[in-house]
Amino acid sequence: xxxxxSIIGARQRxxxxxxxxxxxxxxxxxxxxxxxxxxxxxxxxxAADVPVQLAATDPALYRTLRKAVTxxxxxxxxxxxxxxRRQVRRPNRTSAKFP
Numbered sequence: 001x002x003x004x005x006s007i008i009g010a011r012q013r014x015x016x017x018x019x020x021x022x023x024x025x026x027x028x029x030x031x032x033x034x035x036x037x038x039x040x041x042x043x044x045x046x047a048a049d050v051p052v053q054l055a056a057t058d059p060a061l062y063r064t065l066r067k068a069v070t071x072x073x074x075x076x077x078x079x080x081x082x083x084x085r086r087q088v089r090r091p092n093r094t095s096a097k098f099p
Contacts, residue, residue, distance in 0.1 A: 017045035021068040027077050036088045043081040046072055 020026055020042045030039050046069055054062040072078050 013041040014045065017041040018065060018068075021046065021065065021072055024068075024072055024075055024077050027072075027079075034087075036084055039079060040081055040084045040088070043079040043084055046078050047081055 016038060020030070020038070027039070027042065030042075050062060050065040050069055054065070
């Protein structure tokens with residue numbers, strides 16, 4: 001059974017991802033800061049696209065998010081979620097200690 005805190009955490013990450021989709025200028029800042037924790041849910045949301053069910057439950061929000069996703073693709077800001085996950089697992093070369 002999923003804990004309530006993980007559900008809330010997942011929902012918050014989804015909300016943050018859609019916020020980034022509507023404010024793509026922040027994506028470059030997050031890339032520069034290497035904020036993978038925020039970029040991975042964003043990349044997942046863009047790759048999964050806007051839930052079609054939203055068109056029936058909230059058509060205005062659906063149109064807004066569809067427009068945002070299209071703009072993300074046009075600007076070339078659609079990120080590969082798997083590549084970001086590999087980046088997280090990759091050791092930080094700048095922190096290696098040299099003899």
